[in-house]
Amino acid sequence: MSTVLITGANRGIGLELCRQYLSKDWQVMATCRAPAAADELQSLQNAHPRLEVFALDVTDLAAIDKLAAKLEGRPIDVLINNAGIVGPVPVPEHIERQHFGTLDFDLWEQVLRTNTFGPVKLSEALLPNILAGELKKIVTLSSTVGSIVERDTPAFAYATSKTAVNKAMTLLAGVLREQGVTVALVCPGYVKTRLDFGTADVEIADSAGALIQRIDQFTLADSGTFTRYNGETIAW
Numbered sequence: 148m149s150t151v152l153i154t155g156a157n158r159g160i161g162l163e164l165c166r167q168y169l170s171k172d173w174q175v176m177a178t179c180r181a182p183a184a185a186d187e188l189q190s191l192q193n194a195h196p197r198l199e200v201f202a203l204d205v206t207d208l209a210a211i212d213k214l215a216a217k218l219e220g221r222p223i224d225v226l227i228n229n230a231g232i233v234g235p236v237p238v239p240e241h242i243e244r245q246h247f248g249t250l251d252f253d254l255w256e257q258v259l260r261t262n263t264f265g266p267v268k269l270s271e272a273l274l275p276n277i278l279a280g281e282l283k284k285i286v287t288l289s290s291t292v293g294s295i296v297e298r299d300t301p302a303f304a305y306a307t308s309k310t311a312v313n314k315a316m317t318l319l320a321g322v323l324r325e326q327g328v329t330v331a332l333v334c335p336g337y338v339k340t341r342l343d344f345g346t347a348d349v350e351i352a353d354s355a356g357a358l359i360q361r362i363d364q365f366t367l368a369d370s371g372t373f374t375r376y377n378g379e380t381i382a383w
């Protein structure tokens with residue numbers, strides 16, 4: 148049985164990834180900031196005892212080390228860095244804090260800690276588990292908004308956090324290639340989650356299902372790539 152660890156699994160795409168991996172009989176390790184308040188994750192756990200839930204704020208680097216210590220010796224086939232923020236919600240009400248002229252640099256730092264440092268630190272701390280897994284895959288949910296050439300969405304914090312994680316993961320792909328680890332970046336599409344500005348056109352279940360198919364198909368040849376949930380390559 149294969150094992151996946153998914154961050155930010157209490158709602159949105161992360162929760163649906165848990166649901167669909169469980170239905171494929173995978174062992175699922177789900178992390179979220181507040182397990183006691185994660186009602187949907189708890190009901191999923193009641194139905195699937197092989198779902199394990201761990202508390203984790205991905206901006207807390209020491210907590211990531213503690214989680215890694217707790218999971219010592221346990222193989223992880225696929226790490227999915229899903230947890231991420233655009234900024235405070237509802238997003239449209241706060242987006243001007245990411246616009247030039249009204250920039251909130253504390254917020255920018257928080258977004259970088261979540262979307263950039265978190266995935267890299269998790270990959271570093273859980274590397275022994277990934278190397279012990281059979282599939283050896285690290286997948287990070289990025290966004291086309293982080294593409295320098297495809298989009299010019301002026302959300303400075305969110306856009307740069309995704310551009311930065313893209314670069315970090317391509318570096319990691321190079322570092323880990325010889326050890327047989329596939330490191331890939333995916334965009335889930337514009338999905339109807341809390342991050343929707345009102346124009347999202349992809350259902351959560353469709354995005355998660357397509358992502359799982361993509362992840363299943365990834366081989367070492369896909370390491371260092373940035374693709375949409377439907378398989379299209381995204382220009383850096």
Ligand SMILES: NC(=O)c1ccc[n+]([C@@H]2O[C@H](COP(=O)([O-])OP(=O)(O)OC[C@H]3O[C@@H](n4cnc5c(N)ncnc54)[C@H](OP(=O)(O)O)[C@@H]3O)[C@@H](O)[C@H]2O)c1
Pocket residue numbers: 154155156157158159160161179180181203204205206228229230231232233261288289290291334335336337338339340341342343347
């Ligand atoms: N939806 C889209 O259209 C879209 C497009 C491109 C990329 N993405 C990416 O897809 C990923 C999932 O987003 P989503 O659309 O499913 O959004 P979502 O519904 O807002 O879910 C985000 C998840 O990340 C968690 N999270 C945020 N900050 C965290 C932290 N510091 N520590 C741990 N967990 C944290 C949230 O937990 P709480 O409930 O505790 O806040 C939540 O579980 C994100 O990386 C996002 O950037 C989404």
